Amino acid sequence: MSWQRKILRVNLTKGTCEPEPLNMEWAHLFLGQRGLATKYLAEEIDPKADALSPENKLIMATGPLTGTMASTGGRYSVITKSPLTGAIACSNSGGFIGAEMKQAGWDMIIFEGKSKAPVFLYLENEKAQLMPADDLWGKSVWATDELLHEKFQDPLVKIACVGRSAENGCLYASIVNDRHRAAGRSGVGTVMASKHLKAVVIRGTVGVGNVRDPKAFFKATSEGKKTLADNAVTGEGLPAMGTQVLMNVINEVGAMPTRNMKEVQFEGAHKISGEAMAEPRESDGKPNLVTNAACFGCTIACGRISTIDPQHYSIENKPEYIGASGGLEYESAWALGSNVGIDDLDALTYANFLCNEDGYDPISFGATVSAAMELFEMGAITLETTEGLDLSFGSAEALTKAAELVATGEGFGKDLAMGSKRLCEKYGHPEISMTVKGQEFPAYDPRAIQGMGLGYATSNRGACHLRGYTVSSEVMGVPVKTDPLTTDGKPELVKAFQDATAAVDSTGLCTFTTFAWTLEDIAPQVDAACEGGWSAASMLEAGERIWNLERQFNLDAGLTKADDTLPGRLLKDAAKTGPAKGSVNRLHEMLPQYYALRGWSEEGVPTNETMGRLGL
Amino acid sequence: MPLKITITFKLYASLAQYLPKEAVENKIDIIIPGDRSIIGVLEQQSVPLESAHLVLVNGFFIPPEKRKTSFLSDKDVLAVWPPVAGG
């Protein structure tokens, strides 16, 4: 039982922090983290509640393997109702704070209500206390992190906080922990700020000592680490190039969303790729990439630590950006690069630094800027609207300025902070918003990777690659190669990925392990740690249960089958180049079969039989 | 003599070390005999076959069993990666 069996309930309205036992019956059904916290949220809030009202709750949750010796066992998730989508939000982050929370003796923290004045939570093992944060309000993530470390005079406290963008109501604000790891998507930071909760500061020294069978756990986790080390992707590829190895791959297969998804290949892809990050630059002979980095307990270490060219215009007279910090991942490089038509690696790195510094999601930000650029190109917004900002595709200056404006909530930054859907609606062109359920697309064009289209349309948190990463099979051939251009077999593939991912996201492990591990590798680790007799089959079933629980939450929130779709551009306008030239995404061929496989009605509603079978 | 053709040859990630040093942005145009299979080209360029995981011709994946019998046409783009993944 690697659960600590203890929850901290923080009522921000009353200013109280109360411990309570973890519901173990639910833990056996939903495992932890994503699954278990969703169960709590679904039981405790009205799914129709306004996401930014005190009725919404925000849960920070670890999994049973968080804080243990399992490789990558440092993950935590933030579960709440999303202000961006109105659907369930579940955002996963690495770094160190998840492990610290667990080692302080807690499985999860539930924040409810709303504080009158800004506060932060200080949690040191048993001791939990809300403290005033008036002096932190209005400060960036980086400034807050520094001030809190100074205040506690302890370099070992771990901090998660929101930046100015969240305070200003940016609908895709993230919660940043350890300075450059983030629960990035769906506006979880916006919810946190709406409660006047600025930060969570944790020091944990209790440890996670309660594994069910320590010997078996040692054996299973050691074997797992060996598998990761021996695998070419997790042992070599990811540490060397991170996720950014994908930039050239995805461009080559013609699935690179470019200029607000008008095109599927970007002529400047190489300049912003993992390969380019390793090339020495002219000015100082140093490459953009300084080193790789690992989250707590991770033996893969895919993280990127980068510097900006000291001569680059974006950091002229800004010495604070000269040092190394969290660098570009594939998702941020795509969103801040090809999708806005920009191939200036340093401009992208600077914009990415700002996303971390002030806590907002680079995917949604980049995709919103790309929508604004298309509106600008069409003449639907003008220099007058943007207060002089020339939002032409390809303008690095526009990107870096837009990043500054969203960070501080000034000028046209207010419009950009609404996200692509609301921005395009405001200026009369909802059709050019590349979103599903109001959330912006990630880095794979579904015209060239058919399964991803179904994955996006049915993802419970809106367009997202991490709910079911079929790219792995359709492009990379992991675990088996499937044809990205066909819809045959894709409903099965999507469902299998979605269910397995929901299970992995509920353990405390990182989803990147699944390039080397299957549930057959993960289940022995979970089983050795937790009571309940966990096998690959029971984990997959838990994953399916979690998926249906999320689905039901969304239906209760008012979403319907009509929300399981893609923007018209991807369903009607054929790809212009690459292997998918002439193709659209054929969602209609996959969706009915997917509903049937899931045991849902034709309206996309889980049948009573399905709910009964899953114990829901 | 079989006809000579020109193809664009691209190697990425850890395979980049096998590119001729004149290559720019991980690619180079090379002239090959028209009857050379994909495996033949990889051997000619000293690419370790066991590392050639993702093999694309004009962006289309060529499965391992077809690499010995697939031939290239003039102006084709052959791009090769070791096992890679991301997210």
Ligand code: SF4
């Ligand atoms: S694989 Fe990357 S994201 Fe996952 S835990 Fe390791 S360093 Fe963090």
